[in-house]
Amino acid sequence: KKLILPGVGAFPAAMRELEARRLVEPIKEAIAAGRPYLGICLGLQLLFERSEEGEGAEGLGILAGTVKRFSFEHSVFRIPHSALKIPHMGWNQVTRSRKSEVGSRNDCPLLEEIPEGSFVYFVHSYYGDPTDRSVVALEAEYGVRFAAMVWKNNLFATQFHPEKSQSVGLQLLNNFVNL
Numbered sequence: 001k002k003l004i005l006p007g008v009g010a011f012p013a014a015m016r017e018l019e020a021r022r023l024v025e026p027i028k029e030a031i032a033a034g035r036p037y038l039g040i041c042l043g044l045q046l047l048f049e050r051s052e053e054g055e056g057a058e059g060l061g062i063l064a065g066t067v068k069r070f071s072f073e074h075s076v077f078r079i080p081h082s083a084l085k086i087p088h089m090g091w092n093q094v095t096r097s098r099k100s101e102v103g104s105r106n107d108c109p110l111l112e113e114i115p116e117g118s119f120v121y122f123v124h125s126y127y128g129d130p131t132d133r134s135v136v137a138l139e140a141e142y143g144v145r146f147a148a149m150v151w152k153n154n155l156f157a158t159q160f161h162p163e164k165s166q167s168v169g170l171q172l173l174n175n176f177v178n179l
Helices: 011-020 024-032 167-175
Strands: 003-005 037-040 048-049 065-069 088-094 119-125 126-130 136-141 145-150 155-158
Touching: 003 024, 011 024, 024 136, 024 167, 048 126, 088 136, 126 145
Parallel strands: 003 037, 037 155, 048 065
Antiparallel strands: 065 126, 088 119, 136 145, 145 155
């Protein structure tokens, strides 16, 4: 009834494995049919058209955009670059996305009973950069502002690990189960 794609690992290897197991089309079909989808970490990244990892690996193409490697050369934040390590690993605060052209992103059903400014646990070197910013439900900052969660209709995906994010993550998972 629902589809969960968790993931830890390399984007190109994960796409090769999905292709070898003939899962690419069933995943796309399930999402297109309205089945609730929850992507976790790499499960978020694989939704995009391509990744900088592995010299431009192609993804599922469900969301327009690119998965980018953290680079702090042009950071606008006042954190010393030496303090920012890759992979980004640890607790970070997330905030609801700013109001987009299509309205507020505060009505995401997976965020019910999750306080604004909650902390969640991340482990990643890459992040999804959607072309359409209206899909961004949560943002975080780590040298750059990035999409910590995307949401579009029945599609939900987190860059963070809800299973490691204590009560906040458990609430998010519970909200997904109860959709």
